[in-house]
Amino acid sequence: MTTAPAQAGWRFRQPSVIPGFGLTLGFSLAYLTLIILIPLSGLIWRSAALGWTDFWAIATDRRTINALRISFGTAFIAAAVNVVFGTLVAWVLVRYRFPGRRIVDAMVDLPFALPTAVAGIALTTLYAPNGWIGKLLMPLGLKVAYTPLGIVIALVFIGLPFVVRTVQPIMEEIDKEVEEAAATLGASRFQIITRVLFPGLAPAIITGFSLAFARGVGEYGSVIFIAGNLPYKSEIAPLLIVIRLEEYNYPAATAIAAIMLALSFLMLLIVNLVQTWSRKRYG
Amino acid sequence: MEVRVANVRKEFERFPALHDVSLDIKSGELIALLGPSGSGKTTLLRLIAGLERPTRGKIFFGDEDASQKSIQDRNVGFVFQHYALFRHMTVADNIGFGLKVRHGPSRPPAQEIRRRASELLDLVQLSGLEKRYPAQLSGGQRQRVALARAMAIEPKVLLLDEPFGALDAQVRRELRRWLREIHDATGHTTVFVTHDQEEALELADRVVVMSQGRIEQVGTADDIYDTPNSPFVYGFIGESSSLPVKVENGEIWLADRPIGLQAPHASSGDATLYFRPHDVELLDGCSGCIAGTVAASRRVAGTRRVELEIGGERQRVEIELPVGHPAAQKSRVAFRPGRWKLFPAA
Numbered sequence: 001m002t003t004a005p006a007q008a009g010w011r012f013r014q015p016s017v018i019p020g021f022g023l024t025l026g027f028s029l030a031y032l033t034l035i036i037l038i039p040l041s042g043l044i045w046r047s048a049a050l051g052w053t054d055f056w057a058i059a060t061d062r063r064t065i066n067a068l069r070i071s072f073g074t075a076f077i078a079a080a081v082n083v084v085f086g087t088l089v090a091w092v093l094v095r096y097r098f099p100g101r102r103i104v105d106a107m108v109d110l111p112f113a114l115p116t117a118v119a120g121i122a123l124t125t126l127y128a129p130n131g132w133i134g135k136l137l138m139p140l141g142l143k144v145a146y147t148p149l150g151i152v153i154a155l156v157f158i159g160l161p162f163v164v165r166t167v168q169p170i171m172e173e174i175d176k177e178v179e180e181a182a183a184t185l186g187a188s189r190f191q192i193i194t195r196v197l198f199p200g201l202a203p204a205i206i207t208g209f210s211l212a213f214a215r216g217v218g219e220y221g222s223v224i225f226i227a228g229n230l231p232y233k234s235e236i237a238p239l240l241i242v243i244r245l246e247e248y249n250y251p252a253a254t255a256i257a258a259i260m261l262a263l264s265f266l267m268l269l270i271v272n273l274v275q276t277w278s279r280k281r282y283g
Numbered sequence: 284m285e286v287r288v289a290n291v292r293k294e295f296e297r298f299p300a301l302h303d304v305s306l307d308i309k310s311g312e313l314i315a316l317l318g319p320s321g322s323g324k325t326t327l328l329r330l331i332a333g334l335e336r337p338t339r340g341k342i343f344f345g346d347e348d349a350s351q352k353s354i355q356d357r358n359v360g361f362v363f364q365h366y367a368l369f370r371h372m373t374v375a376d377n378i379g380f381g382l383k384v385r386h387g388p389s390r391p392p393a394q395e396i397r398r399r400a401s402e403l404l405d406l407v408q409l410s411g412l413e414k415r416y417p418a419q420l421s422g423g424q425r426q427r428v429a430l431a432r433a434m435a436i437e438p439k440v441l442l443l444d445e446p447f448g449a450l451d452a453q454v455r456r457e458l459r460r461w462l463r464e465i466h467d468a469t470g471h472t473t474v475f476v477t478h479d480q481e482e483a484l485e486l487a488d489r490v491v492v493m494s495q496g497r498i499e500q501v502g503t504a505d506d507i508y509d510t511p512n513s514p515f516v517y518g519f520i521g522e523s524s525s526l527p528v529k530v531e532n533g534e535i536w537l538a539d540r541p542i543g544l545q546a547p548h549a550s551s552g553d554a555t556l557y558f559r560p561h562d563v564e565l566l567d568g569c570s571g572c573i574a575g576t577v578a579a580s581r582r583v584a585g586t587r588r589v590e591l592e593i594g595g596e597r598q599r600v601e602i603e604l605p606v607g608h609p610a611a612q613k614s615r616v617a618f619r620p621g622r623w624k625l626f627p628a629a
Contacts, residue, residue: 185381
């Protein structure tokens with residue numbers, strides 16, 4: 001994730017008298033340069049070598065556009081689904097005490113730990129036309145595996161912990177008295193949730209959304225198994241990059257990657273601006 | 284609105300927090316629930332609000348049985364110690380919240396809600412802060428907003444849970460006076476919880492002293508201070524000193540000497556003598572008095588507090604002397620309590 005924009009203006013704010021600012025900032029910059037900036041600028045360097053006309057031709061190629069649309073579209077839908085159900089899961093985990101709560105809590109993290117290819121294969125087996133769930137959906141005319149819908153399902157699986165784990169701690173901090181105050185003022189349960197609790201959680205939910213979304217855009221391992229990878233239909237951008245690499249078409253691969261990078265950075269930047277704005281408001 | 288608490292018992296997971304508590308609150312009265320922590324005062328307040336349900340017993344608002352009603356329908360204004368403001372809403376939105384969540388014809392139009400909010404802001408002396416967020420206010424200001432928010436719904440009863448507990452001494456005193464003024468101006472039946480006796484005695488029409496889930500005494504500040512009806516109230520309200528004594532034939536004895544106090548109606552046997560440290564008569568000689576060795580002497584504001592060791596068992600009591608009183612220099616002081624009270628030893 002990108003860091004939040006600096007505190008108003010470009011002046012260094014005098015930190016506390018406790019030393020360490022210079023050292024830690026220096027280390028952070030060196031570290032970020034080494035880990036993130038150098039590889040990414042290499043990417044831009046390579047695609048810049050392509051020349052503007054070639055770059056534009058690759059960028060506006062229908063296959064590229066479709067792949068990008070599928071990648072960003074499915075990631076967006078999956079993140080949106082995760083916002084709803086992830087918040088619900090967090091709510092249940094924070095608010096209720098039930099046998100097995102700790103097991104459910106631990107289960108949320110499994111998508112983090114599982115190799116994504118394993119997840120992809122497992123999901124494909126389930127949702128394939130002859131799989132357990134796919135078999136039930138087939139008569140309804142719903143085809144999941146080998147369609148964009150399958151991609152969404154894989155990304156929902158991958159992104160769930162991001163939403164739960166960002167919303168959960170904020171939810172734990174909610175003051176019970178605020179709910180009680182709203183109740184004494186005559187607010188119904190529904191009004192308390194929508195007007196009092198939800199606005200307080202919004203910044204955390206936005207963060208969870210952006211994390212799940214960013215993860216979904218870059219996801220490769222689980223998706224390629226369930227997507228079917230039909231060009232123009234269910235081919236994701238990361239896969240297209242790999243295909244171009246296998247064709248030794250490095251300029252095309254880096255060009256697509258650079259476009260993905262620019263789009264992702266733009267979206268995360270917007271999310272961050274929304275964040276700072278809401279934080280400034282709610283203090 | 285009158286509030287009647289009738290034989291209410293409250294248990295939390297089998298642990299009784301209130302035993303059979305009954306209390307009548309008159310319409311327009313300002314009542315303080317006073318007690319140490321764990322005395323059940325906040326539980327009683329929350330039961331009246333409907334934030335808890337009684338295990339047994341009923342609570343009436345007027346003639347209506349409120350214990351069957353939900354919190355939302357009780358129409359009480361509740362002010363929390365830590366304000367519990369909605370931090371994503373402006374001050375005006377906070378105050379208007381109770382009106383905005385109403386349904387149908389009982390909800391005033393938006394303009395009316397705004398007008399009410401700024402009216403209430405005038406009342407709590409925060410005019411012009413409509414657009415601020417709670418994070419931009421000081422603690423005292425937040426509590427004023429919380430009170431305005433509670434009053435916006437025109438509650439039948441106003442309930443305040445340690446409303447000034449989180450504020451510093453200066454602001455507390457200021458808000459105390461101000462709350463009294465608001466109460467006199469609006470006439471809401473008001474119940475507030477506090478563990479600060481000064482606050483309770485100064486502010487309330489009547490004080491309810493609670494201890495260990497029971498009401499010990501209900502009365503005006505004078506009743507509570509001058510005629511405490513239990514050792515607990517005597518010890519809890521104001522300064523007090525106590526000594527173990529013996530009663531024989533209506534005379535009070537300390538160890539083997541009479542101390543010159545008569546208790547004609549007390550039954551003979553062991554008892555505890557309670558008196559106020561400032562309400563003592565200093566004596567020169569000692570035939571029928573309490574005499575002790577000065578163990579410590581401290582200057583407290585306008586008076587000098589002297590700690591005495593009494594008798595062979597070295598019971599310690601405190602008395603207060605005027606600053607500069609010659610007795611403070613002596614190593615032995617004899618005195619007799621002015622107003623005192625005897626409670627049979629438990």
